[in-house]
Amino acid sequence: MASKVIHAIYNDDDLLLQAVKQVREARYHIGEIYTPFPVHGLDKVMGLAPTRLAITSFLYGVVGLTVAVVMMNGLMIQDWPQDIGGKPSFSFLQNMPAFVPIMFELTVFFAAHLMVITFYMRSKIWPFKKAENPDVRTTDDMFLMEIDAAGHDVDGLTKFLYDTGASEIKLIEK
Structure with missing residues (x-):
C-alpha cells in the first residue's frame, strides 16, 4: 500500500510558523519542513527536542x-x-x-x-549525494510542509491547509 503525503507550500515564514501551530493543534503529523533559510523558532513550534x-x-x-x-x-x-x-x-x-x-x-x-x-x-550529506528536496522553489523563496495524509480525509485536510494560508497544495503518492 502506497503512503500519501501532502505538500503544502507557503510564501512567508511567519505564515508557516502559524500554520505549523495550527496543524499540530489539529493533531496532524508533520513529516518534514523545507525552508530556504533557517526559520527562528520553528524547532520549538514543531516540538523538536533540543540538539546536543x-x-x-x-x-x-x-x-x-x-x-x-x-x-x-x-x-x-x-x-x-x-x-x-x-x-x-x-x-x-x-x-x-x-x-x-x-x-x-x-x-x-x-x-x-x-x-x-x-x-x-x-545530516547524511555525503559527497555526490543526490538532493532530496521535493520542490526546487524551497531553495529560493518558498516554504514546504510535508504532512502525512494516511488515515485522514484528504479533502478535509486540503481545505484545512488552505485555511492556514497555504498558497499551493499537492497530494504525493510515495
Whole structure:
C-alpha cells in the first residue's frame, strides 16, 4: 500500500510558523519542513527536542586542547628543548604563557573542523549525494510542509491547509 503525503507550500515564514501551530493543534503529523533559510523558532513550534551539538563541540574543543598540550610538551619540553628568548625549557608550566595562543588555536581548529564533519554525517550529506528536496522553489523563496495524509480525509485536510494560508497544495503518492 502506497503512503500519501501532502505538500503544502507557503510564501512567508511567519505564515508557516502559524500554520505549523495550527496543524499540530489539529493533531496532524508533520513529516518534514523545507525552508530556504533557517526559520527562528520553528524547532520549538514543531516540538523538536533540543540538539546536543553544543556538547559535542565542547568535547571536540577539549580534544583539541589535549592534543595541543601533549604536542607542545612532547616537542618543546621533552624531545627537543631549546632556549628561545631566555625562557626555561625544562618545565611546561613555566612556558605555558607562551603556549596559550597555540592551545587556543588548536582548540578552535579541532572544534570547528570536527563539527563540520559531524554536521555532514548527522545530516547524511555525503559527497555526490543526490538532493532530496521535493520542490526546487524551497531553495529560493518558498516554504514546504510535508504532512502525512494516511488515515485522514484528504479533502478535509486540503481545505484545512488552505485555511492556514497555504498558497499551493499537492497530494504525493510515495
